[in-house]
Every structure is written in structure tokens, then in C-alpha cells.
Amino acid sequence: MIEQHTISILLENEAGSLSRVSGLFSARAYNIESLSVAPTEDPSVSRMTVVTAGSPAIVEQIIKQLNKLVDVIKLVDLNDGARIERELLLIKLHCSKPDKRAEFKRLADIFSGEIVDITEDSYTIQITGLPSRIDEFIQAAGSRNIIELVRSGVLGLQIGNRSLTT
Amino acid sequence: MSNQLRGAEIFVKALADEGVEFLFGYPGGAVLHLYDEIFKQDTIKHVLVRHEQGATHAADGYARATGKPGVVLVTSGPGATNAVTGIATAHMDSIPMVVFTGQVSTALIGNDAFQEVDSVGITRPCVKHNFLVQRVEDLAIIIKKAFYVASSGRPGPVVVDIPKDVTAALTAYEYPETVEMRSYKPTTQGHAGQIKRAADLLLSAKKPMIYSGGGAIIGDASRELTEFCRLLGYPVTNTLMGLGAYPGSDPQFVGMLGMHGTYEANMAMHHCDVLIAIGARFDDRVTGDLEKFCPEAKIIHIDIDPASIAKNVSVDVPIVGAVSNVLKDLIDVIRATDHKVVERHSDDWWRQIDKWREIKCLDYDKSSALIKPQSVIESLHRVTKGDAYVTSDVGQHQMWAAQYYTFDQPRRWINSGGLGTMGFGLPSAMGVQLAFPGATVACVTGEASFQMCIQELSTCLQYRLPIKIISLNNRYLGMVRQWQEFFYESRYSHSYSDALPDFVKLAESYGHIGMRIDSPADVDTALDEAFAMTDRLVMMDFITDQTENVYPMIAAGKGQHEMHLAPNDRELA
Numbered sequence: 001m002i003e004q005h006t007i008s009i010l011l012e013n014e015a016g017s018l019s020r021v022s023g024l025f026s027a028r029a030y031n032i033e034s035l036s037v038a039p040t041e042d043p044s045v046s047r048m049t050v051v052t053a054g055s056p057a058i059v060e061q062i063i064k065q066l067n068k069l070v071d072v073i074k075l076v077d078l079n080d081g082a083r084i085e086r087e088l089l090l091i092k093l094h095c096s097k098p099d100k101r102a103e104f105k106r107l108a109d110i111f112s113g114e115i116v117d118i119t120e121d122s123y124t125i126q127i128t129g130l131p132s133r134i135d136e137f138i139q140a141a142g143s144r145n146i147i148e149l150v151r152s153g154v155l156g157l158q159i160g161n162r163s164l165t166t
Numbered sequence: 167m168s169n170q171l172r173g174a175e176i177f178v179k180a181l182a183d184e185g186v187e188f189l190f191g192y193p194g195g196a197v198l199h200l201y202d203e204i205f206k207q208d209t210i211k212h213v214l215v216r217h218e219q220g221a222t223h224a225a226d227g228y229a230r231a232t233g234k235p236g237v238v239l240v241t242s243g244p245g246a247t248n249a250v251t252g253i254a255t256a257h258m259d260s261i262p263m264v265v266f267t268g269q270v271s272t273a274l275i276g277n278d279a280f281q282e283v284d285s286v287g288i289t290r291p292c293v294k295h296n297f298l299v300q301r302v303e304d305l306a307i308i309i310k311k312a313f314y315v316a317s318s319g320r321p322g323p324v325v326v327d328i329p330k331d332v333t334a335a336l337t338a339y340e341y342p343e344t345v346e347m348r349s350y351k352p353t354t355q356g357h358a359g360q361i362k363r364a365a366d367l368l369l370s371a372k373k374p375m376i377y378s379g380g381g382a383i384i385g386d387a388s389r390e391l392t393e394f395c396r397l398l399g400y401p402v403t404n405t406l407m408g409l410g411a412y413p414g415s416d417p418q419f420v421g422m423l424g425m426h427g428t429y430e431a432n433m434a435m436h437h438c439d440v441l442i443a444i445g446a447r448f449d450d451r452v453t454g455d456l457e458k459f460c461p462e463a464k465i466i467h468i469d470i471d472p473a474s475i476a477k478n479v480s481v482d483v484p485i486v487g488a489v490s491n492v493l494k495d496l497i498d499v500i501r502a503t504d505h506k507v508v509e510r511h512s513d514d515w516w517r518q519i520d521k522w523r524e525i526k527c528l529d530y531d532k533s534s535a536l537i538k539p540q541s542v543i544e545s546l547h548r549v550t551k552g553d554a555y556v557t558s559d560v561g562q563h564q565m566w567a568a569q570y571y572t573f574d575q576p577r578r579w580i581n582s583g584g585l586g587t588m589g590f591g592l593p594s595a596m597g598v599q600l601a602f603p604g605a606t607v608a609c610v611t612g613e614a615s616f617q618m619c620i621q622e623l624s625t626c627l628q629y630r631l632p633i634k635i636i637s638l639n640n641r642y643l644g645m646v647r648q649w650q651e652f653f654y655e656s657r658y659s660h661s662y663s664d665a666l667p668d669f670v671k672l673a674e675s676y677g678h679i680g681m682r683i684d685s686p687a688d689v690d691t692a693l694d695e696a697f698a699m700t701d702r703l704v705m706m707d708f709i710t711d712q713t714e715n716v717y718p719m720i721a722a723g724k725g726q727h728e729m730h731l732a733p734n735d736r737e738l739a
Contacts, residue, residue, distance in 0.1 A: 012349055015298065016286060027291050057476070064473035070295040070315060073349040166348060 004033065004053045006078040006085060006156045007063065008164050012071040013039050013046040020069050021048060030054065030062050034087075034131075034153035045073065045166055051154050073166055082159040088152040089127040089134045093145045096121045104141070111137050122147060173302045173333040174199040177266070180309040182209045183341040186237050188228060188600055189213065190221040194241025195281060196268030199333040213600065213629060216621035218245050220593040222252020223619065226261050227594025230580045231555060232601045233386060235262035235316045242268040243281030246327075247288065251587060253323045254292035258584025259407060260384055262321035264312045265289075271331040272300060285327045294322030302335035310345045319352030320471040321384060352470060356487035356495055364442070364466045364483045365499040371440035373462075373515045374400040377423065377452075380407030380583065381445015381469060387411070387490035388576040391444060394493050397500060399508030401519055403431040405446050407583040410573035415552075417510065420519060421528075424452040425720050426565045429527035429729055432720065434519050435460055436727040442466040445489040448478040449584075458725030468492045525735050527718045528569055536711035537686050539563065539638040542693075543570035546608060546636060549693040554606040555580065555598045559591035559615030562644035563637075565716045567610040589618030592635065596622060599631040606634070606697065613639040613663050613707075623676040626703050634696055635705045637669065640712045648715045652730075673705035684709040 011017050018037055025032050033051040040047045052062055059077070066072055078085070095101045101123070108115055108125045111133065117124035127137050131154055138149065158164070171179070177200055181189065189212045193201045204212050215221040218240045225236025236256075240249050246267040256263045267289075270279040286298045295315050297308045308326055316324040368374060376398075382391050388411045395402045395418055402412045403423040412419055421428030423435055435441070441463040446452070453459045459479060466483040467475050475484040485492050510516040530540045543566050546554070556571055557580040558564040564581055573579045580598060582590040595609040616637055626633060638644075646661040673680030679702050683692045689708070696704040717732035 015300075016290070016296075019287070020290060023290055057480075061473065061477060064475075064477075068471065068473050070347070070350045 001055055002053050003056065003059065003079070004051060005059050006083065006154055007050045007052065007066065007075055008078055008156060009048040009050065009066060009075040010040070010073040010164060010166060011046050011048060011069075012073065013044050014071060017046065017071045018048075020071055021050070021066065024065055024069065025052070028061075028065065030058065034151075036153035036155060042166065049153065049155050074164055076158065076164045078156045078158060081162065083156050084159055085130055085154050085156040086128055087131045087134050087154050089137065089149060090116070090124060091127070091138065091141060091149040092122050092124045092147040093141055094121065094147055095123050095145070100145070107137070107140055113137070169338055170336040171339045172199070173305055173328070173335050173337075174203040176302070176305050176337070176339050177309070177328070177333065178203040178207055178210065179339060180306050180341050181237065182207075184309070184313050186210050188225075189237050189239050190215055190225045190597070191239035192218050192221060192241065192245060194245050194268060196242035196270060196330045197239060197333075199330065200239065200268070200328075213596070213625070215593065215625050217619065218248035219251050219589060220596075220619050220622045220625065222249045222263070222265065223255065223587075223590050223593035224597040224600075225263055225265075226252060226256045227557060227580055227597030228601050229256070229261050229263055229597070230594070231577050231598040233577065235264055235313060236597060238263065238265040240265070240267055241281065242270055242285070243283045245281075246283055246285040250288060250292065251589075253289055253325065255582050255585045255587040255590060256323040257292045257294065259380060259582065260321050261323065262317040263323040264316050265323060265325045267325060267327045269298070269327045269329040272329045273331070275329065285325065289325045292323075293325050296325035296327065298327045299329065299332050302332050302337045305332060305337075306339060306341050307345070310342045311347065314345050314347075315350060319350075353472070353486045354470070354488040354491055356468070356485045356492035358495070360483055360485045361492065361495045361499055364485060365496060365503070367440055367464055367466060367483060368398065368442060369500065369503060369505050371400075373437060373439040374398070375434050375438035375441045375463070376400050376402040376444065377405070377435065377441060377446055378402065378408045378411050378444040379405040379446025381489050382408055382411035383576045385445055385470065385489040386576075387445065387488075387493055390490050390493035390497065394497050397497060397507065398505075399510070401434055401516070403427070403435065405449070405452055405583075406568055406581070408446065409568060409579045410576045413574040414572035415574055420523070422568055423726075424449075425454070426569065426716050426718065429525050429718055429731065429735075430519055430522040432718075432726040432729055433522045436725065437518070438463050440464050440466070442468070444468050444493070445470075447474045450478075453478065453726070454720045454728075455723050455725050458727070525731070527731055527735055529735065530732065534686065534711060537684065537689060537708055539566050539640070539708070539710045539714055540570050541686065542636060542638060542689055542708050542710070543567055543610065545689050545693050546610070547571050549690070549697050550606050550608065554578070554608045555595075555602070557581065557591050557595040557598060557607070557609045559611040559618075560586045560588045561612055561615060562640070562648065562714075562716050563610050563612045563615070565645075566638070588615040591615060592619050592626075592633070593622045595633045596625060596629070596631055599633055600629065608634045608636055610636045610638070612644060613637055613641065613666055613669070614643045623673070623678060623703070623705075627677040630701070631703060632699070632701050633703050635703070637705065637707050638710050639669070639707050640710045640714070641666065642712060645716070651715070652721070669705060669707040673703075678703040678705055680705045680707065682707045682709065
């Protein structure tokens with residue numbers, strides 16, 4: 001029974017910390033669906049969100065092995081409670097024809113997106129939302145229209161007063 | 167400013183403040199400043215090896231025998247890469263070690279400079295943690311952290327990579343008394359509720375089994391383990407890494423378990439109803455086929471590393487903590503009940519185990535005209551009165567040493583169990599002999615393993631280390647040959663030792679004594695003679711029966727109850 005889990009990790013913001021985490025996943029053949037990392041309000045601490053998938057026993061091992069890394073300060077499996085998850089998409093679409101421009105403007109509005117760059121031949125649209133919502137947008141845009149796209153990977157927080165702090 | 171010190175001075179002072187006795191190393195360009203400071207002092211004794219792998223294994227042997235972290239210094243590039251095998255060896259067996267690697271100057275890092283290698287990157291998967299020292303101001307605190315991380319919690323090797331310019335830069339020196347790391351806080355005390363549950367389960371057992379591993383030795387829990395076992399009267403088995411944690415000559419001890427464990431230990435594991443695993447990690451060489459492992463048992467698992475628990479086998483009562491602390495608590499809880507010690511002679515479970523014992527699975531042909539390797543180990547035990555430090559290399563001789571040298575004390579059996587590193591035996595014996603100059607140190611090896619770190623014979627002469635090398639020379643990579651015989655229809659693909667040197671002359675050319683023994687009648691007298699020479703290294707080349715196999719054996723994919731016994735024992739089982 002494979003489940004997807006979103007794990008939030010606070011780790012020391014030091015050279016090599018990221019490779020310790022990614023190296024752990026590759027060395028033990030764990031799966032990474034997405035990974036994003038950046039410093040927190042405390043510059044000595046980075047916060048990483050990893051989306052992984054595995055059986056309950058594998059996910060338990062992933063969490064234990066992550067906790068064992070000397071640079072990991074604390075972590076939480078966001079699947080353990082209610083959570084909020086968001087992903088950012090930047091997508092560049094072909095739209096030299098007026099009907100396409102109108103169509104993509106409408107599509108961006110439907111997805112509460114924003115057109116962040118315009119040229120004669122293209123729109124770059126920014127969408128935020130659940131990963132499934134991003135998938136839907138990409139589908140709706142149509143693969144023939146896509147010049148390029150980039151996704152941030154999932155970010156997540158626990159809902160309510162619960163938090164992950166040092 | 168007068169109180170400013172160079173990085174190299176700080177390095178040497180920090181090691182002295184840390185109480186380091188020996189530094190196993192090999193100089194090179196990136197560590198010349200460090201070696202210059204080592205030259206100027208005599209607090210820390212530097213041991214010059216002949217190859218960096220030897221340095222790591224020697225430090226490892228020192229750590230296994232003493233419990234103190236082994237310390238290594240090598241240069242950048244090939245110095246670091248040569249050390250990797252020894253670092254990985256220590257990592258697999260959770261041995262505390264601090265390895266300093268020289269690095270090119272910070273300005274050159276990433277430029278493919280001469281003797282540059284990404285040491286932190288290369289060693290990351292086989293260390294407990296590693297550091298790159300980027301500023302001389304961080305050097306002392308990183309050294310402190312390195313020793314703390316290496317020797318606390320589940321121990322392991324820590325690498326500290328020091329660029330050359332850091333060793334020349336100046337700063338004030340202060341060695342911290344203690345160190346606090348917000349991201350690293352090992353759990354050492356067991357959970358009281360879990361300990362109570364474990365005690366209840368243990369006392370309700372009809373067919374209990376105690377299975378202890380290397381954690382009981384590394385965690386210095388031999389005394390608590392012995393007390394715990396005697397308090398209950400239950401059968402005890404040790405893993406390859408755990409031999410000596412419980413006295414091997416005690417009747418409660420049913421022998422080693424696993425692939426080459428005893429019939430009684432493996433059968434008792436298979437049939438037990440409650441299993442307590444103590445500082446052991448359910449390694450594949452222990453469990454055999456996981457689907458068939460301990461099918462009826464409720465399992466209690468004590469380990470300092472939470473990640474070891476429920477990794478391979480699901481556990482009913484997990485207890486995270488230092489083995490010694492948890493056992494003390496468990497003993498207290500059991501003492502407070504009205505439990506009775508199980509009497510071997512009136513207990514059905516023990517009667518069953520003793521029936522399995524009657525097969526005498528370790529018997530071998532004692533009438534052979536060829537030297538049987540098992541007999542050499544039995545003789546070694548007799549000559550050393552069971553009181554030697556025994557290091558080994560990897561292969562058949564390692565298994566025979568584990569099976570036939572009865573270890574009654576912890577930290578006496580020193581072998582590469584996890585990684586299985588050929589070449590480990592001789593350099594690890596150097597570390598042991600340096601730590602205990604008056605002790606008897608025997609290195610059990612084979613002609614193939616021995617040649618993997620043979621250059622250290624020179625180090626042994628330089629430091630006058632009177633190690634006794636017992637080489638069970640069967641002119642084969644014996645364990646490979648055995649598997650080829652069993653599973654590849656005797657196609658002995660490249661498992662023979664061809665073009666062997668004359669080991670007697672070889673030992674002599676290194677300034678030692680060499681002996682060649684090829685008759686069973688000479689085994690005892692030769693060993694007596696060799697061990698009487700307490701101030702000399704003696705290399706003993708025993709020409710043994712080439713066809714001898716290690717029995718019993720659980721083949722890959724088989725369960726613990728499906729042992730392959732020696733030909734003579736098969737009809738008895």
C-alpha cells in the first residue's frame with residue numbers, strides 16, 4: 001500500500017545539508033516526488049518540504065533515517081494532521097494569435113492566476129494552489145501550447161496553532 | 167597578539183585536550199603544517215602506517231578494544247580515498263572514530279587542484295557525520311563536536327576535512343569543555359512503560375530467547391547483559407559482532423546464531439515464543455529469509471538507534487535507549503516481581519534446546535592427515551588460555567575463529583562483521599597491541615586476506631608489536647570457493663591463490679619470525695613456541711585442508727530452521 005507523504009524538515013543551514021538529505025534518499029532507494037528548501041526567518045535554519053511515497057513501513061524508516069541525520073533539527077510528517085499545501089507554477093505559453101491570448105487570459109482568471117510576462121508571442125502565467133490544481137491548469141493549457149514550465153515543488157504547513165519550530 | 171595560535175597548533179592542542187593517545191596517519195602535502203606541529207610535541211604518539219587503509223583499521227581496532235575513539239590523520243586526495251574502506255568498515259559496525267583528512271587550500275577547492283578530492287562528498291554515505299573546516303575560528307569547536315558525535319549515541323566514524331590554509335591561519339585557542347548541538351540529542355534512557363511491558367512479556371514466555379549483538383559490546387553493557395540473563399535463566403545467543411558480551415563458556419550460551427551459527431541457536435530462534443533483541447539489528451546474515459524468521463515470536467527490541475528498530479522485522483515492544491541503562495531498568499522491574507530463575511534441568515524448553523545441542527554441529531574430523539583449520543583455532547584457545555585479543559580478516563577463517571575460540575569477555579573479538587573487509591585483521595591487531603602492549607594479540611587470517619594489508623608488517627616492526635599471525639592457508643579464497651562448490655557446481659572461478667609468496671621468508675624479510683606448519687602433529691607445539699616469544703611478531707603459515715567448509719550454514723533465502731549441517735551430522739537432525 002503506497003501512500004504519498006509530505007514531510008517538513010528543519011535543518012541546519014550549512015554547506016552540504018541538502019546533499020545529506022538527498023543522498024539519504026538515493027542511498028536507501030527512497031522515492032522523492034518533490035523537494036524544496038530555503039532559509040527560514042532564522043538564517044541558521046533551513047526549512048525543507050519533501051514529498052515522498054512508500055508503504056507505511058518505508059515511510060516510518062524515512063522519518064527515522066531523516067531524524068538520524070546530525071543536521072536535522074526537527075521534522076514533522078504533515079500527513080499526521082490537517083495541513084495546508086501549496087505549489088507555485090510558472091508556465092510560458094505560445095499565444096501569438098488573438099484568440100489564444102483571450103483564451104489563456106480567461107484560463108488564468110479561472111485559476112486565480114496572474115500573467116507575469118507578456119511578449120508578442122507568449123504569455124508567462126503564475127498559478128499557485130494544490131499540486132492537483134496545478135496539474136489541472138497544465139492539462140487545460142494543452143501540451144502543444146506549452147513552451148516551458150517550472151514548478152516549485154510542494155510547500156506545506158500544519159493547520160491551526162501547531163507549528164514546527166526550533 | 168601573543169595568544170594567537172596557528173591552525174596546526176590548535177589541531178595538536180585540541181587532540182591533547184581530548185585525551186588522544188595515538189594518531190594513526192600518513193603525511194602528505196596538505197597536512198605538512200599539521201605534521202610539523204606533531205614533530206614538536208610528544209603528548210600524542212603518531213603511528214606511521216604504510217597505507218592509509220591500515221591507519222583507519224588500526225584506529226578502528228584500537229577503538230574496538232578500548233572503547234575510546236580511534237583517531238586518524240591522512241592527506242588530501244589519495245590519502246582520503248585510501249581511508250574510505252576503513253571509514254566504511256567502522257561505519258557498518260558503529261565504531262567511534264575521528265578521521266582528519268587534509269584538503270587543498272580553500273581558494274583552490276573546486277579547481278581540480280593537485281591531490282584534490284571532495285572528501286566530504288565521498289565519505290558522506292559512510293560516516294555518522296562529517297565537517298569541512300572553512301575558517302580557523304571553527305577548528306576547535308568542530309574537533310570537539312567530531313569527538314562528541316563519534317562517541318555518543320550509536321557511535322560511528324566522523325570525518326573532519328581541513329584545508330591547508332586553515333592549518334596556517336591564526337586565531338585564539340580555547341577548547342570547549344562541553345558541546346551542545348540542537349540537532350543532535352541521542353536518547354539514552356528507555357521508556358518506563360515499554361520496559362514494564364517488556365518485563366511482563368518476558369515473564370510470560372514459555373520458550374524465551376535472548377539475542378544480543380554488537381550494541382551490547384559497544385555500549386559497555388556486558389555486565390548488565392550477564393546479570394539479566396542469569397536472573398531469568400533463559401537461553402542466550404550472540405551475533406558475530408556480539409561474541410563475548412555474554413561468556414561463551416557458560417551453559418546458558420547456545421552459541422552464535424545466523425548463517426554460520428550453531429544448530430541449537432538457530433533452531434531456538436525459530437521456535438521461540440518471546441525474543442528479546444539487545445543491541446542487535448536483525449542483519450540479513452542473522453535472519454535468513456525474513457518471511458520465515460521467528461514465526462511464533464513476540465519481539466522486544468532494545469536499541470539506541472530508533473532507525474534500527476522495525477527496519478527489517480516488525481517489533482511488538484520497541485525500546486529506544488542505551489542498552490546498559492535499559493537492561494538495568496529491566497533488571498529492577500523483574501526483581502520486583504516474584505519471578506523464579508528457570509532451571510535448565512526441569513524446563514521443557516531447555517530440554518528441547520539440549521536435544522538440538524546433542525547433534526554437536528561443530529564437530530569435525532579429528533583423524534585427518536591434513537591440518538583442520540578448526541583444530542588450529544581450538545589450539546589457539548588452549549595456548550592463549552582463552553584470554554587473547556583475537557582480530558580476524560574476512561572469510562572462512564573468520565567464521566572458524568568465531569565458532570571455535572570461545573570468547574568469555576567483551577572487546578576481545580575484533581572483526582569486520584558488517585562491511586566484511588578483507589585486510590582488516592593485521593592493522594586492527596596493531597591498534598589493539600598499541601593500546602595493550604602487554605596483552606596477547608592474535609590475528610587470525612588467511613593467505614588471501616592477509617595479502618590485502620600485508621605492508622603493515624613493516625609498521626609492526628617499527629613499533630615492535632609482537633602480534634601473532636595465524637594464517638589458515640588453504641590456497642583458496644575459501645568462502646568464495648565454498649559458495650562455488652555449493653551453488654555453482656564446483657566451478658572455482660578465480661577463487662584459487664596462485665603464485666603465493668613464501669610466507670616464512672616474507673616474514674623474515676620484514677624482520678619478523680616466520681613459521682610454516684603442515685602437519686596436524688605440529689600445530690600445538692608450533693603455537694606454544696610462537697606465543698612463548700612475547701617480544702616478537704610471529705607469522706604462522708598453517709597449510710590446512712583445502713576442502714574444508716564452514717558448517718553449519720543457512721543458505722541465502724532459507725529460514726533459520728533449514729540449516730545445512732556438516733555431512734556427518736545430517737542424519738542426526
